[in-house]
Amino acid sequence: MARRPTVLSAPDVTAQARAPERPLVIELAGVAGAGKSTIANALARLDPEIRARPRVSGPSYLASLAALVPTAVGLHWPFHGLLAKETKRALRLHALRRLVHRMTGRGAVLFDEGPVYMLARTLALGGRGITTPGFARWWRTTVAEWATVLDVVVWLEAPDDVLATRIHTRLQPHPLQNAHDRAVDVFLSAYRAAFGRVLAELCVPRGPRLWTFATDRGSADQTARAVLARLRPLRETAPSVPEMAR
DSSP states (O other): OOOOOGGGGSOSOOOOOOOTTSOEEEEEEOSTTSOHHHHHHHHHHHOTTEEESOOOOHHHHHHHHHHHHHHHHHHTSSOSSOOHHHHHHHHHHHHHHHHHHTOOSSSEEEESSSHHHHHHHHHHHOOGGGGSHHHHHHHHHHHHHHHTTOOEEEEEEOOHHHHHHHHHHOSSOOTTTTSOHHHHHHHHHHHHHHHHHHHHHHSSTTSOEEEEEESSSSOHHHHHHHHHHHHHHHHHSOOSSOOOOO
């Protein structure tokens, strides 16, 4: 049986209301080999109203960079070393949030390497530098902000042996593609723990719904159709209360 974050058993309740003029914001999340890219492609193919993997333009990155300077300074206080990759991920998160806030319409926006992935990656790869008070303040603020932006997190799960086989045989290169199973097990365990913390802090009352789908029990199209069926009521029913102020 695959190990998974315990938060995934949480009931699907108390999700935030969505303003009718903006699209649903969804993220497919899961460890390597879970099938994020495959399911994202299937969802976009089956439903033309889904905008999968929206791209951030160069000017938007530049605008985010200017706004991020105080944040970058705060991340390094007290200074324990340059957090270059963490700062880059903070920039990416800020730019993605700007992108989502500018979108309109009643379709859906779909990430497969969105805020959940970026936050989990930061935890999994971070060292002593992310134990500072400055990083903790940034973390709390960022998680709280994305809890009001994301509508649904779809956790994709499969047993570890299936994940390992997919990593070893995938067409897209992966650092552990030729690694021993023990190294893959350590990698998966670290990322499961990181995702578990992110989901536990993100999927709170008034935060996004959290759904779990197994990707080893059917085709990608079958999983995508099951996700679409569960999304349909959210897209067809206008919310009865205003969206939380941001």
